[in-house]
Amino acid sequence: MSATARDGSGDGPAESGENERDYIQSIERGFAVLLAFDADLPSGSLAEVAARTGLSRPAVRRILLTLQRLGYLTSSGGRWSLTPRVLTIGQHFAATHGVVEISQPHLLRLTEATHESASLAQLDGTDVVYVARVQVRRVMSISIDVGSRVPAHATSMGRVLLAWASPSIVERVVEAGLHPLTAKTITDPVRLRDSLHEVRQRGYAVVESELEEGLLSAAVPVRDSDGTVVAALAYSTSVGRRTLAQVTGEVVPLMLEAADGISADLVEHRVAGTRSVPRDGFF
Incomplete structure (x- = not known):
C-alpha cells in the first residue's frame, strides 16, 4: 500500500472528479517514497522502501536517484535517508x-x-x-x-x-x-x-x-x-x-x-x- 493511501491524506483523481489524464502518477509515487521515511524507518534500503510503498524495486530505484539528485535524499552504504532540504516544504507552507x-x-x-x-x-x-x-x-x-x-x-x-x-x-x-x-x-x-x-x-x-x-x-x-x-x-x-x-x-x-x-x-x-x-x- 502506498504512503499516500496509508495516511489517508490524498485525493486521487477518482475522488476529486478530475480527468484521469490530468493526474500525474509519477508525482504521487515520488511523494510516496518521501513519506516512506519516518521515525520507524529513518534510514531504509531500496527493498524496505519498495515494501513500504508497494512499488517495484526498479521504480523505487529511479525515484530514489531522482530525489537524491534534487537534494531531498542522501545514500550511504546502500541505505537512504532524508536531507534537511525536505524542511523547506514545510517552510513554504508556513510562508503562504x-x-x-x-x-x-x-x-x-x-x-x-x-x-x-x-x-x-x-x-x-x-x-x-x-x-x-x-x-x-x-x-x-x-x-x-x-x-x-x-x-x-x-x-x-x-x-x-x-x-x-x-x-x-x-x-x-x-x-x-x-x-x-x-x-x-x-x-x-x-x-x-x-x-x-x-x-x-x-x-x-x-x-x-x-x-x-x-x-x-x-x-x-x-x-x-x-x-x-x-x-x-x-x-x-x-x-x-x-x-x-x-x-x-x-x-x-x-x-x-x-x-x-x-x-x-x-x-x-x-x-x-x-x-x-x-x-x-x-x-
Whole structure:
C-alpha cells in the first residue's frame, strides 16, 4: 500500500472528479517514497522502501536517484535517508498560510497562562495535522510536533474542525472507520454526529481519554475574516492535573480569547496585504 493511501491524506483523481489524464502518477509515487521515511524507518534500503510503498524495486530505484539528485535524499552504504532540504516544504507552507505565523504569539501566551501545551491544527483528509505548536513535554506518551497527524474523530481539534466542516467531509471520516484508540473513543457514527452538533452549540470541544488514556484536551475554532473556520486552537493536559470542570470553566475562556485574537490578527493581516503601499519618486 502506498504512503499516500496509508495516511489517508490524498485525493486521487477518482475522488476529486478530475480527468484521469490530468493526474500525474509519477508525482504521487515520488511523494510516496518521501513519506516512506519516518521515525520507524529513518534510514531504509531500496527493498524496505519498495515494501513500504508497494512499488517495484526498479521504480523505487529511479525515484530514489531522482530525489537524491534534487537534494531531498542522501545514500550511504546502500541505505537512504532524508536531507534537511525536505524542511523547506514545510517552510513554504508556513510562508503562504498567515495563520501559522500569526498564531505563534497567541499560542505562547496561552501556554504561559496554563502551563500546558497549545497547538493549532487543520484537517487533512480524515486526520488532523498540527501546523503550529508551543509544547510542554510532559503530557502525552506519543510524540507530537508540527506535522504530526492524529485521527480527527478521537480529538478535540478534530471535533471542532468537523463540527463546521461540510457533511461530505464528515461522511468521509465516518466511511474511513471510527477506529477505537481507547475504551472511550467514540466509534458509533450517530454518537459522533451528536457530538459535533453539541460542539457547534457550545462553541468548543472537550475530549477525555479518547486518543490516549488520561489525556484531556479542549479545542475552539479559529475563524477567518469571513467567519469561516480555518483552524482549531487546542490545549492538552492530563486528568491528574486538571479536571473536566476546570478545563471548561478556567481554560476554555482563555482559549476563546486567544482564538478571537488570532482571528482579529488575520483580518488585519488581510487588510495590510491588500493595502497599497505609497512609493516616493516618479513612476
